[in-house]
Amino acid sequence: xxxxxxxxxxxxxxxxxxxxxxxxxxxxxxxxxxxxxxxxxxxxxxxxxxxxxxxxxxxxxxxxxxxxxxxxxxxxxxxxxxxxxxxxxxxxxxxxxxxxxxxxxxxxxxxxxxxxxxxxxxxxxxxxxxxxxxxxxxxxxxxxxxxxxxxxxxxxxxxxxxxxxxxxxxxxxxxxxxxxxxxxxxxxxxxxxxxxxxxxxxxxxxxxxxxxxxxxxxxxxxxxxxxxxxxxxxxxxxxxxxxxxxxxxxxxxxxxxxxxxxxxxxxxxxxxxxxxxxxxxxxxxxxxxxxxxxxxxxxxxxxxxxxxxxxxxxxxxxxxxxxxxxxxxxxxxxxxxxxxxxxxxxxxxxxxxxxxxxxxxxxxxxxxxxxxxxxxxxxxxxxxxxxxxxxxxxxxxxx
Amino acid sequence: xxxxxxxxxxxxxxxxxxxxxxxxxxxxxxxxxxxxxxxxxxxxxxxxxxxxxxxxxxxxxxxxxxxxxxxxxxxxxxxxxxxxxxxxxxxxxxxxxxxxxxxxxxxxxxxxxxxxxxxxxxxxxxxxxxxxxxxxxxxxxxxxxxxxxxxxxxxxxxxxxxxxxxxxxxxxxxxxxxxxxxxxxxxxxxxxxxxxxxxxxxxxxxxxxxxxxxxxxxxxxxxxxxxxxxxxxxxxxxxxxxxxxxxxxxxxxxxxxxxxxxxxxxxxxxxxxxxxxxxxxxxxxxxxxxxxxx
Numbered sequence: 266x267x268x269x270x271x272x273x274x275x276x277x278x279x280x281x282x283x284x285x286x287x288x289x290x291x292x293x294x295x296x297x298x299x300x301x302x303x304x305x306x307x308x309x310x311x312x313x314x315x316x317x318x319x320x321x322x323x324x325x326x327x328x329x330x331x332x333x334x335x336x337x338x339x340x341x342x343x344x345x346x347x348x349x350x351x352x353x354x355x356x357x358x359x360x361x362x363x364x365x366x367x368x369x370x371x372x373x374x375x376x377x378x379x380x381x382x383x384x385x386x387x388x389x390x391x392x393x394x395x396x397x398x399x400x401x402x403x404x405x406x407x408x409x410x411x412x413x414x415x416x417x418x419x420x421x422x423x424x425x426x427x428x429x430x431x432x433x434x435x436x437x438x439x440x441x442x443x444x445x446x447x448x449x450x451x452x453x454x455x456x457x458x459x460x461x462x463x464x465x466x467x468x469x470x471x472x473x474x475x476x477x478x479x480x481x482x483x484x485x486x487x488x489x490x491x492x493x494x495x496x497x498x499x500x501x502x503x504x505x506x507x508x509x510x511x512x513x514x515x516x517x518x519x520x521x522x523x524x525x526x527x528x529x530x531x532x533x534x535x536x537x538x539x540x541x542x543x544x545x546x547x548x549x550x551x552x553x554x555x556x557x558x559x560x561x562x563x564x565x566x567x568x569x570x571x572x573x574x575x576x577x578x579x580x581x582x583x584x585x586x587x588x589x590x591x592x593x594x595x596x597x598x599x600x601x602x603x604x605x606x607x608x609x610x611x612x613x614x615x616x617x618x619x620x621x622x623x624x625x626x627x628x629x630x631x632x633x634x635x636x637x638x639x640x641x642x643x644x645x646x647x648x649x650x651x652x653x654x655x656x657x658x659x660x661x662x663x664x
Numbered sequence: 665x666x667x668x669x670x671x672x673x674x675x676x677x678x679x680x681x682x683x684x685x686x687x688x689x690x691x692x693x694x695x696x697x698x699x700x701x702x703x704x705x706x707x708x709x710x711x712x713x714x715x716x717x718x719x720x721x722x723x724x725x726x727x728x729x730x731x732x733x734x735x736x737x738x739x740x741x742x743x744x745x746x747x748x749x750x751x752x753x754x755x756x757x758x759x760x761x762x763x764x765x766x767x768x769x770x771x772x773x774x775x776x777x778x779x780x781x782x783x784x785x786x787x788x789x790x791x792x793x794x795x796x797x798x799x800x801x802x803x804x805x806x807x808x809x810x811x812x813x814x815x816x817x818x819x820x821x822x823x824x825x826x827x828x829x830x831x832x833x834x835x836x837x838x839x840x841x842x843x844x845x846x847x848x849x850x851x852x853x854x855x856x857x858x859x860x861x862x863x864x865x866x867x868x869x870x871x872x873x874x875x876x877x878x879x880x881x882x883x884x885x886x887x888x889x890x891x892x893x894x895x896x897x898x899x900x901x902x903x904x905x906x907x908x909x910x911x912x913x914x915x916x917x918x919x920x921x922x923x924x925x926x927x928x929x930x931x932x933x934x935x936x937x938x939x940x941x942x943x944x945x946x947x948x949x950x951x952x953x954x955x956x957x958x
Contacts (some may be wrong), residue, residue, distance in 0.1 A: 323794040456928020484928025488887030490877035491678055494671045494922040501667055514796045518878040521801070547798040547878070 311354045312609055315374030317385035317395055322362025327387040327588055331409055332357055333581050334592035348603045360391055367391035371398040382614050384595050387588060389413030396423040405615035409595035410588055417637045422615050424637045426595045427560055433536055434467025436643040436659040437558045441506060442475035449480045451504030455511045456484030464510035464536050480504050490518045496526055510536040517547035524551040540587050549651040561587040561628045562646045562655040573627035594626035671919045677807035679915020680814035684869035685892035686907035688862030694838040694902040695858045701777040704889020705784035706746050710867025711880040713741035715797050727802040738871045739864035746863025747856055753780045788882040796879035806876040818908055830857060894938050900951025909949060
């Protein structure tokens with residue numbers, strides 16, 4: 266931090282970081298971007314990396330978690346001497362949880378700040394918008410946590426460090442049929458949502474491959490919170506487990522209404538949309554014993570994860586979320602690629618990112634495949650005693 | 665068979681709750697000939713008022729004492745909000761547009777109503793955040809409570825409208841505002857009363873909804889508001905028994921669609937029912953005939 270304050274320009278950013286470090290909970294001013302201005306990084310100065318996240322609006326928490334992970338990774342890098350002897354500075358911009366703002370902010374970071382690489386976003390809709398601009402401008406971008414398959418498809422400069430929805434559906438199916446040995450499976454999903462219905466589809470295809478059977482399938486309408494009839498219909502088909510790939514906000518009423526019908530929590534299996542403190546607050550006892558596939562759990566038994574959790578707790582005084590861990594990995598992987606790149610310029614960095622194999626991150630060992638997606642393990646988390654507890658690792662190889 | 669029966673019972677409870685909200689749309693339309701789109705947001709604010717009452721000052725009380733007080737608090741907050749919306753957003757516009765005679769006088773208040781709805785919804789996101797707030801669980805059979813409460817309230821409303829002076833005044837306004845005024849009815853007071861009454865019914869529906877389905881969130885008014893509005897139109901907007909029947913019909917049809925494999929497209933089937941009924945009776949089930957341009 267002190268070392269970063271050598272020029273007036275970085276002083277502004279330093280202040281922004283200091284505000285963050287102080288645990289300032291209101292939306293932090295998105296860096297000193299306007300002052301960072303005109304000329305682009307000289308070959309010997311700081312390396313500028315752009316980051317765009319939802320630092321305000323509906324998904325503020327997503328953006329702030331990611332920002333904390335990136336700030337931690339950047340500080341660690343700079344205190345170890347930076348990349349090729351140069352410090353890295355990450356300029357944060359706020360997408361206000363809107364895709365059109367993602368477009369504007371990415372354009373601004375590229376045209377005005379001349380960043381050499383980009384990190385962002387969480388939501389697939391905003392990564393799609395930002396990725397379009399980054400790809401056209403030939404600036405490499407890594408999304409920490411957008412799982413939609415389309416985000417990286419056909420875009421040579423867009424990468425991700427998380428698994429895709431396809432990989433997740435396949436892994437969940439493998440876990441249920443092979444590890445839990447349950448073959449008669451029910452399905453409940455949000456019909457109008459790409460994530461939920463897409464995951465339901467890849468899951469049911471994979472279940473059939475593993476010799477399982479979808480005995481009942483129910484979609485529900487967006488905004489519906491009365492699931493009693495759905496639950497009756499599901500249970501009438503006597504499934505051994507029900508896969509519910511939705512968001513935590515819908516899962517709370519589902520779990521509570523299941524409890525009324527004496528359906529145990531272990532009857533349910535979910536996806537990474539369940540990963541929220543709010544799920545535990547609303548329905549921890551109702552979901553006791555339930556599993557879900559996720560990117561990460563704070564208690565995974567991996568060396569790198571433990572180091573990350575310790576460093577994160579020391580810095581931010583709380584447990585890291587999956588989003589923080591993924592953002593940390595995205596930044597670390599980018600810095601690692603910069604170190605290997607022939608030159609610190611966008612195209613060379615892009616090539617180095619594409620060549621990443623066996624990178625050890627906080628969320629597991631990551632290789633970038635030919636489609637620019639991450640080949641990495643998935644974690645199965647169980648809800649136990651009111652907490653998310655690491656259960657198993659599934660490493661489904663994509664076809 | 666038991667699946668069908670429990671879906672029907674679910675549908676009755678769900679429909680009774682929709683009917684409570686639909687009454688607000690229909691009553692305001694009755695006196696003002698205005699679709700009060702902000703009503704769905706009054707419903708949502710009622711849910712939040714109930715949430716804060718239940719989580720805050722009433723947290724220590726036994727559930728059966730806390731519940732009625734929560735409902736009272738939510739009804740008070742919502743009727744204040746409903747009255748405020750009328751005072752700030754509708755009355756000045758209606759007064760300037762010549763009480764319904766000037767050109768475009770129906771469109772302007774309608775757009776204002778939409779604006780008020782958007783404003784209130786965004787204000788809720790700002791004030792309470794976008795995360796759903798989980799209601800405390802009260803150990804009662806919520807479905808039964810919803811149904812019984814709704815029936816009692818609707819009975820009381822029927823008595824109010826048919827037997828009291830205020831009810832008579834409301835009916836007078838819905839027949840002819842000018843004539844009612846000439847006969848000495850203080851129309852502005854009747855309008856305020858209508859807003860307060862409709863809003864408190866929405867708040868009652870909101871608290872019951874949240875106890876049953878657990879969460880208050882800023883966009884909840886859209887889902888229930890749309891269904892309630894459709895119920896009001898289905899029953900014949902302006903007609904109180906129409907709103908009740910429309911709400912229950914919609915609730916039951918909605919639950920029955922969940923038995924089919926089209927459960928994800930519930931509202932599609934709901935709207936098919938609406939169109940079918942309107943083709944058969946363009947003014948809705950209980951609507952009065954007569955040519956009127958909206």
